[in-house]
Amino acid sequence: MDFWTLANALATGLLTGLVYGLSALGLSVIFGVIRIVNFAHGEIMVMGMFFALIMFRWLGLDPLLSIPLAAAILFVFGYFLQSTVISRVAHLPDHMQFLLLAALAVMIVNACLLIFGPDPQAINISYSFDSFDIGENLIIDKSRAYAAIAAVAISGLLLGFFKYSRTGKAIRACADNYLGAQVVGLKVSHLYALTFGIGAAVLGAAGCVLLLLIEVHPYLAPGYTLLAFVIVIIGGLGSMTGALVGGILIGMSEALAAIIFQPSMKSAFSFGLLILVLLLRPQGLMGKSVK
Amino acid sequence: MTDNAKKIKSEKKTGSTISRRQFTTGVAAAGAVASVGPWYIKNARAADPLKVGVLLPRSGGQAQIGIDCQRGADAALPILKNLGYPEMKFMLADFETKVDIARTQTAKLIDEGAQIIVGAFDSGATMAAAQVCEQRNIPLVVNIAAVPKLTGMGLQWVFRNFPHGPMIVKDAFINQKALFSMTGHTPKTVTLMHVNDTFGSSLAGALFKLAPKFKMPYKIVEKISYDPYGRDLSAEVRKAKASGGEALWVVSRLNDAIMMTKEMVKQRFEPMGIMSTGPGWYDQEYMKATGKFGDDVISLVPWHDSNKPLSKTLEAYFAKHHPNRQVNPNHTYTFEGIMIAADAYKRAGSNNAKALQAALRTTNITNNVTTAERIAFDKTGQNPHVKNSAVQNRGGKNLVILPKSAAVAKPNWPMRPWRKRG
Numbered sequence: 001m002d003f004w005t006l007a008n009a010l011a012t013g014l015l016t017g018l019v020y021g022l023s024a025l026g027l028s029v030i031f032g033v034i035r036i037v038n039f040a041h042g043e044i045m046v047m048g049m050f051f052a053l054i055m056f057r058w059l060g061l062d063p064l065l066s067i068p069l070a071a072a073i074l075f076v077f078g079y080f081l082q083s084t085v086i087s088r089v090a091h092l093p094d095h096m097q098f099l100l101l102a103a104l105a106v107m108i109v110n111a112c113l114l115i116f117g118p119d120p121q122a123i124n125i126s127y128s129f130d131s132f133d134i135g136e137n138l139i140i141d142k143s144r145a146y147a148a149i150a151a152v153a154i155s156g157l158l159l160g161f162f163k164y165s166r167t168g169k170a171i172r173a174c175a176d177n178y179l180g181a182q183v184v185g186l187k188v189s190h191l192y193a194l195t196f197g198i199g200a201a202v203l204g205a206a207g208c209v210l211l212l213l214i215e216v217h218p219y220l221a222p223g224y225t226l227l228a229f230v231i232v233i234i235g236g237l238g239s240m241t242g243a244l245v246g247g248i249l250i251g252m253s254e255a256l257a258a259i260i261f262q263p264s265m266k267s268a269f270s271f272g273l274l275i276l277v278l279l280l281r282p283q284g285l286m287g288k289s290v291k
Numbered sequence: 292m293t294d295n296a297k298k299i300k301s302e303k304k305t306g307s308t309i310s311r312r313q314f315t316t317g318v319a320a321a322g323a324v325a326s327v328g329p330w331y332i333k334n335a336r337a338a339d340p341l342k343v344g345v346l347l348p349r350s351g352g353q354a355q356i357g358i359d360c361q362r363g364a365d366a367a368l369p370i371l372k373n374l375g376y377p378e379m380k381f382m383l384a385d386f387e388t389k390v391d392i393a394r395t396q397t398a399k400l401i402d403e404g405a406q407i408i409v410g411a412f413d414s415g416a417t418m419a420a421a422q423v424c425e426q427r428n429i430p431l432v433v434n435i436a437a438v439p440k441l442t443g444m445g446l447q448w449v450f451r452n453f454p455h456g457p458m459i460v461k462d463a464f465i466n467q468k469a470l471f472s473m474t475g476h477t478p479k480t481v482t483l484m485h486v487n488d489t490f491g492s493s494l495a496g497a498l499f500k501l502a503p504k505f506k507m508p509y510k511i512v513e514k515i516s517y518d519p520y521g522r523d524l525s526a527e528v529r530k531a532k533a534s535g536g537e538a539l540w541v542v543s544r545l546n547d548a549i550m551m552t553k554e555m556v557k558q559r560f561e562p563m564g565i566m567s568t569g570p571g572w573y574d575q576e577y578m579k580a581t582g583k584f585g586d587d588v589i590s591l592v593p594w595h596d597s598n599k600p601l602s603k604t605l606e607a608y609f610a611k612h613h614p615n616r617q618v619n620p621n622h623t624y625t626f627e628g629i630m631i632a633a634d635a636y637k638r639a640g641s642n643n644a645k646a647l648q649a650a651l652r653t654t655n656i657t658n659n660v661t662t663a664e665r666i667a668f669d670k671t672g673q674n675p676h677v678k679n680s681a682v683q684n685r686g687g688k689n690l691v692i693l694p695k696s697a698a699v700a701k702p703n704w705p706m707r708p709w710r711k712r713g
Contacts, residue, residue, distance in 0.1 A: 005533040009529055016525070118355075124580065129553060129557060131558070141554075141557045141558075254526065259530055263516065263517045
């Protein structure tokens, strides 16, 4: 195998990994603050994908340009969901929360089936078949490059929001010390709903970005929920930077496994990496250890 | 004692008012009715619609293909009725592109009264359905499934009107040699990519086994398997490009075909040509999704013979009811599957399972749609007369290029470079 084949594989893996990282970020945001595992993660992302599909079909809008509207709509959806439904089970045992969100996932999949049907649907944008040439031997897929740039930009915005904005700091305060946050007068329930809304908005954005790369159909969701879990566990549940790092690791390991061994072993490698992390560093690469 | 008194005494004894003459007449009449009764009842059963369980993937990854197959089944009802075949009633089942659900759905169809099953497109699902049908003694007419052992295990209730893997591969080799000879361009090396499921693995395995026996002019330099539920195929295509094979041979399905083509264009992977054995690459959805980049792909697949009268009838039906769809193997083989069931019912004169099984064993249909000269089953339940063609995509249409007897166009081989497609 020559050097440039490996280089091209790693470049593609890196770009794909950034998109994976964005898709897992929503899960990390929600768990990091509210301590709820969103088992409808993939399904909400697929909603974002279908939204981008509709915008493309009706208005000819590039999925990247649909991101603000998709994020806004899913923010409202997430806010409403947290404030009216999930908050009612937050104090209940974990399995009750799981059941609720799993039920929500099934409802979303079936709603998508009813509205869009079971057929995989793709978009054909002007650059679907184009690539950038870097030098003579490095070829970068345009769609993947734009998707990765969008993923980095959105992740940066999110990290900046939580680090520098007043609301972001308030949300982090709730995550760090629930009682303390209440004592200082923060409206924790509203901040939790904001957080879920932000998590859902990130998923909407991730869905728009992902539509550049793959087809959408209602049954896509469970695979991405599982992938997101693998990524956040490797990166550290609750760590946003960890989600991005985990995504990149998964993207690159899949690319390498396909080239060095067999492509059908990609998933085996991802899960192998997960097992390794769980054995050696169970809190994840960038997660805080529990004492 | 007077005659009347004797009669009254007799009636009192027996409690009957029927005379001996009346009794004898009645018995004779009953005998006459009994002798024609079974015929009447038999014909009454034959007049009942045959309950056909149509098992297909209607959701999940293969939903598009399953829905496409159903179009062929739906076309069969009015067309076969016009041809004098008995009435049929469909019972539809969806196995959600999952093998275990195929098993349960087959059992459910039978429990709900299906007298014959037609399906199931997917090899793994069809194997599962076959086992249930064999246990429950209900005939299964396979519309599309290539796994060889379906008719190699001694099953008595399975009848397949579709070529199995070795048959597809054998005809593919014959057509490839003809293609290379006609065009004067022969690849020295070939890379094989296949989906890693029952269908892909069995077909790719047959390819490897038979290539040396057919003395093919190329060497298969790399065999790349990929996950049927893979999210993208960039790594697979990259590996294929790195393998150095002059031509690419794929065993895949529709979604994979679209992803692979996009990756090949983006990665500037330009083999001498792309040959496919299996579904996907000839599909309208594929050509719509890939546009000009989907042209020149050659599918080495079973196809229909447009010159046959029943083919023309089917094409006319599709032109009227599905004007945006070209007739393809999903339609034709499912159509023939329904026709086989109807033909068996007509000859059996009964919906009894054993009668249907016996009738299926003696099937001999020459007025068919596909390139097979007849539909008939050998002792394993396989139709040995099925044949394959070479079909090339051109401007959104599928054109038969081989065999010469069914060809409507000359092949484009080697394929045109991606950047030179207007």
